[in-house]
Amino acid sequence: MSGGALSAWSALSWACRRDLLLAARGKADVALVLVFFVLVTSLFPLGVGPEAALLRAIAPGIVWVCALLASLLSFPRLFAADFADGTLEQMIVSGAPLPALVAGKMAAHALTAGLPLALLTPLIAVQFGLDTDALLAAVASLVLGTPILSGLGGIGAALTLGVRGGAALLALLVLPLMIPVLIFGAGAIEAAQTGMAYDAHLSLLGAGLIMAGIACPFAAAAALRIALD
Amino acid sequence: MNWFKYSSPASFYPLAGKLRPWFLGAATILLPLSLYQGFFVAPTDAQQGESYRILFIHVATSMLSMFLYLIMAAWCAFGLVFNTRLSAMMAQAIAPTGAWFTLISLISGSLWGKPTWGTYWVWDARITSELILLFLYLGFIALTQAIDDVRRADRAGALLALVGVINVPIIYFSVRWWNTLHQGASITVTGAPKMAQAMLLALLFMTLACWAYAFATAMQRVRCIILEREGDSGWVADLKRQGAL
DSSP: OOOOOOHHHHHHHHHHHHHHHHHHHHHHHHHHHHHHHHHHHHHHHHHHOOOHHHHHHHHHHHHHHHHHHHHHHHHHHHHHHHHHHHHHHHHHOSSSSSSHHHHHHHHHIIIIIIIHHHHHHHHHHHHHHHHHHHHHHHHHHHHHHHHEEEEEEEHHHHHTOTTTTTHHHHHHHHHHHHHHHHHHHHHHHHHHHTOOHHHHHHHHHHHHHHHHHHHHHHHHHHHHHHHTO | OOGGGGGGGHHHHHHHHHHHHHHHHHHHHHHHHHHIIIIIOOBBBBTTBBBBGGGHHHHHHHHHHHHHHHHHHHHHHHHHOOOOOOHHHHHHHHHHHHHHHHHHHHHHHHHHHHHSSSSSOOOOOHHHHHHHHHHHHHHHHHHHHHSHHHHHHHHHHHHHHHTTHHHHHHHHHHHHHHHHSSSSOOOOOOOOOHHHHHHHHHHHHHHHHHHHHHHHHHHHHHHHHHHHTTTTHHHHHHEEEEEEE
């Protein structure tokens, strides 16, 4: 990293590949979040009773709320380790564009924490009796929506870096911002369940993804500079 | 006149002290006046009966809750751009008042909703957004309180407020976006207001009272914050020597 400034794209792909490699070496971190997701979704039938109609009705919300909570667990992972061993500081002084590095880390987070959730949805669909259309909507909305969560969570993780009460504070900061994602994500599944078109929800999620992709890396980079000032 | 003179805590502290009694006085006069106008003078509503009178409080506090967040975010942006210390102090002085107004707006709204809609709470877009606004205020307060380094707390809070400000237009336009149970706006900039003069007057008084109260509390709080942070500085020592503290 020290040899001259990297271009934005190479910084992004370097950071992304590095975090993917780290995730591949420490699979337990990724797996824990997935187990949490399945475990919490499994609690709902036990809590509200096994009636198929009721489960089908609450499934869209359950899937998305659990996705929110599961991703919340993994946000501290984004910067904490790099902050602890000084890597983050080196990234800031390296001269490489920090927003690009942050975007790379967010992309890696989306691939290791968000995408697996989408891939696990068929399991949830079996548990809650979702039909094929609803399952497709769930997978599509999670694929589009979880990267937004990674972006927003990145801002929150950067703001709360090394702050006491970090985890609860992080939840308070980012969950309100994620509500639109929850609304449109769950809305897509619900629309699919009732046989309506859900492409409007997906379009809104896609628009949100584009906006988050542009704005979040800059905001999180600014937050990192504040944290490491 | 050089307005930047007052961006220094040392010169703003006495100004805030001078302004505060005026705003507090205005609030003390306007609040009983608006309550009298709203609860005794304004006519009974044809459809909602007497319970609509809660709306004088509800509408004014809802308006303030959103405006105060915008003002807070504006101070935050100002502080990040110009790197003035006072801006962050102002933002932190406004936040608790904004949070209280949001809470009053939610409570008064639910008290109005029970006789009118038959329920204390509906998950309508605008109500939900107001609830989210409360969480945004609480998040801002919690974040600035959790960070010990003042400079970092100021700037981190400022960034969070700017990210959260995206929510305020969502509140405003949510009526059109989701368009559920909550009724549309009664007062529009264009077009005549759809309510009686006496009602409008009550609402106007209440809004002014809320503004005056918000200013007064913000001034008081910013004075406390300034003293907390500048306690070791020369001008505070001078004030102490003069017996002003």
